[in-house]
Amino acid sequence: MQRLVILGGGESGVGTAILGKKEGYEVFVSDRGKIKEEYKNVLKHFEINWEEEVHTESKILNANVVMKSPGIPDKVALIQKLHTKGIPVISEIEFASKYTNATIIGITGSNGKTTTTMLTNYIFKEAGLHVGMAGNIGDSYAKMVSENSYDYYVLEISSFQLDGIVDFKPHIAILTNITPDHLDRYDYKFENYMASKFRIAKNQEPEDYLIYDADDEVIVQWLQDNPVKSQLIPFSIKEQLEEGAFIQDEKIIIKTQNNTIEMTTETLALEGKHNLKNTMAASTAAKLVSIRKETIRNSIATFQGAEHRLEKVLKINHVQYINDSKATNVNATYYALDSMKTATVWIVGGVDKGNNYKELMPLVREKVKAIICLGEDNSKIIDAFGNVVDLVVETYAMEEAVKVAYKIAGRGETVLLSPACASFDLFKNYEDRGNQFKNAIKNL
Structure with missing residues (x-):
């Protein structure tokens, strides 16, 4: 035995x-x-x-x-x-995959993978497919394999899980983006972290697919230097493509295998450029398994999104409160600030994973009216933005941060929790941080 x-x-x-x-x-x-x-x-x-x-x-x-x-x-x-x-x-995904014949859609990336996984699963379910969602999200994949015989699995896969694969091979792999994250686990070498993410395609064959962000120069360069066997299907919001998903005249166009579908961006349930990308990735995966375009269209118009990811909490006195606690790195917060349409009171801070805040500077100048720091050590944030924003306040508890935000935010403005940091100094995890934020708002 x-x-x-x-x-x-x-x-x-x-x-x-x-x-x-x-x-x-x-x-x-x-x-x-x-x-x-x-x-x-x-x-x-x-x-x-x-x-x-x-x-x-x-x-x-x-x-x-x-x-x-x-x-x-x-x-x-x-x-x-x-x-x-x-x-x-x-890893668990390596072990469990040996005991299922299901078609696997594997999703990885530094940001966007949870939303893309949930949306892909949602479209597949709406299409009536027998699908399970697991991996870094929800129930254990291995437990699901032991109890069910799903035809499809949509798996959110972290780089740590990919480090432990040998033969694991998704039929459709999605790589949302790669930005520096978790570098403490990779000898502080970005190329080690990138190599880890690309393991998702290492066992793929010519009949498999790799859907990736063609606007991410890091990914494009890596693929040039390290060719994969699978069929490449890019998505882009910057340029029009021969094959893949792109934007034209306010429409999402997806071209695969001499077959094109068009969907208007006006009906998208999710806001922000990054969600446009997540939607393109999920819709492309759905198209590759021959889901009807009407089903894809209806799904992307009705999908509710992930908790703690640009989640609209409440409007109080004409101020919108948004919970983006899942933004644990600068790139995620960049997308959040980029999607703000009003002056913003920004709650930021926590355990810094080697953040470079300079990338956020243009957005902070344009959108942020006040910064509320929420962490044990806020010096880097204050150094970065102290001269850019008129008001910077230090707080050490969520309730305090929300009360300060309530005083500062004016009619028609937004309060955004998007920490750009891990949560372990003051909270159990990002969910705890997001839930405390929501409770503090309800107690105002």
Whole structure:
């Protein structure tokens, strides 16, 4: 019997354990932290052995294969020992994909992947396809594979998950964009992070597709230097293309395989240039699996978007409050500020992942009337924008930040939470930060 050891007892770890057990492995789950009660109950139900607050090496180094949680870096001593012994260390998406014949749409990128994943899934569902959505979003992919026989999977895939693939191959891969992010995991080398993202196409064949942002010079250059086997389908909001998706006369045009569809941009439910790109990517994927254009049109007009991503919360005294807590890097915040149509009170700050705020300067000059800092260390933000914006206020709690914003914002203006930073200094995660923002607004 093959021994499957799983490092990390969270959503992906427990899902993999269930699938491993079903497929006849001897399964062991090990977590250096505490395992949540709900997950322990699942492991007990399936009679799967586990340990917490320790990694017992004698129970791990005898594995035939190890699935590690995406949160564990490769540099960790235990992972290095496994590599030295020649024991394969893979990700959940690699493991689970071996046990499904479904058509896989894999979506990665620094920003936009959650919205693109949700929209793709929404269009497929509206078309009546039997589809599951998993990966970095929602339920565990492995657990889904163990319980369902979907015809399609739409997977949001992080670079950490791609680092652990061997044979994984999506039929349709979408690369939304690549901007510097998580560089602490990649020796602070942007090219290492890029190589990780492009692993999504490494096993693709000529009958597969790679949909990518042709306006992203980094992606275009990489593809020139590192050709892939799959068929390239670009999308662009800057130029018209021979093949792919582009904008012409306020319409989205998608040309693939001598077949063209047109959709007006006026009816799009999602606002902002970046959402135009997310919509083009998702619509192109839908077209490649032959979904009717009426279905695609109706879907992009009715889709509600992802929580914590440019989410309109409330209007109070003619001031619109927008929750963009998911913007954990400068690029995401750039798109948020770019989509603002009124003077904006901008709430920003948190744990800085090596941000260069200069890119935001033109938008801040044009749109931002006041900055409210929300982080333990706001010095970089104050240095960057202190001379550009008349009013910069430091706060240390969400309720305080929202109260200050309420006082500053005038009729017809917008209060935007778009932190450009991770949330771990004052919050559990970006969801917690976004939820605190929404609660503080409701308590005004």
